[in-house]
Amino acid sequence: IPAKVKVIENIRLKYSCQHCEKSGTQPNIKQASVPSSPIPKGYATPSLLSQIITSKYQYALPLYRQETMFKQHGIEISRRTMSDWMMKCGALFKPLHQRLREIQLSQPVIQADETTVKVINDERAKSYIWVYCSGADSPASSNVAFKGIPIMRNIVLFDYQNGSRSGACPLKFLGDFNGYLQTDGYAAYQKVNAELVGCWAHARRKFIEAQT
Structure with missing residues (x-):
């Protein structure tokens, strides 16, 4: 069974008071918060990051090869993007490394x-x-x-x-x-x-x- 890559779509609903809009009052708008992510404003999930990290550092699979593998699944992730993710993950691991x-x-x-x-x-x-x-x-x-x-x-x-x-x-x-x-x-x-x-x-x- 070939490996599968799935895209998780998070829909953030936004709510506003219709009565306030009709009466000319400044409406109080509420929107669902962004799901927590290891990299702020990033779309990489923990499982994707762990996959890239393990492939690169445990099994010596360079990012350019991983880029080609993702393309075979129809996913466009550039090696530049993955390299940026690795550096940001390195910052996340600093407390663990220090301990x-x-x-x-x-x-x-x-x-x-x-x-x-x-x-x-x-x-x-x-x-x-x-x-x-x-x-x-x-x-x-x-x-x-x-x-x-x-x-x-x-x-x-x-x-x-x-x-x-x-x-x-x-x-x-x-x-x-x-x-x-x-x-x-x-x-x-x-x-x-x-x-x-x-x-x-x-x-x-x-x-x-x-x-x-």
Whole structure:
């Protein structure tokens, strides 16, 4: 069964006092309020926005491809419009991101890494996405503790930096975090206040390289 896209039409009735109109009195006009929307004065429903966000960030489906997919359903939504929606949704998610960051920074252990990301129409040679992870090895673990401190469920947060891979990036994100920070040994992490610990996967890699 093919996916379906439906247009929801909201009819806002407007009422006025006929007696006031006939008598020349200023009528008191009442109109139904606009249904609440994640984006003020926008026509995108929460389900549509979640569909676009999930397709783009979870399944790496670019907006121009989603634009083509919507056209196959007879719906005209430009990538420029969807891009504007994504930026406005990003503003909506800031309180959630901030709360998750507060919880993450209260954890005893955080893993960090960074990787390059290509940005269209950006003059910089490279931009970077920094990732910060906390939690147990399994999302189902609820009674895991590190040195007596309970470990919360997994949290993964991303921090985009314009062309920068300096130590100021993790220092700005981590702030006064003084727990254990597990990294790949990149020198930029030495500027943070955390206690640095190594990564067994990277250590194992050196033994494999030496063996081969």
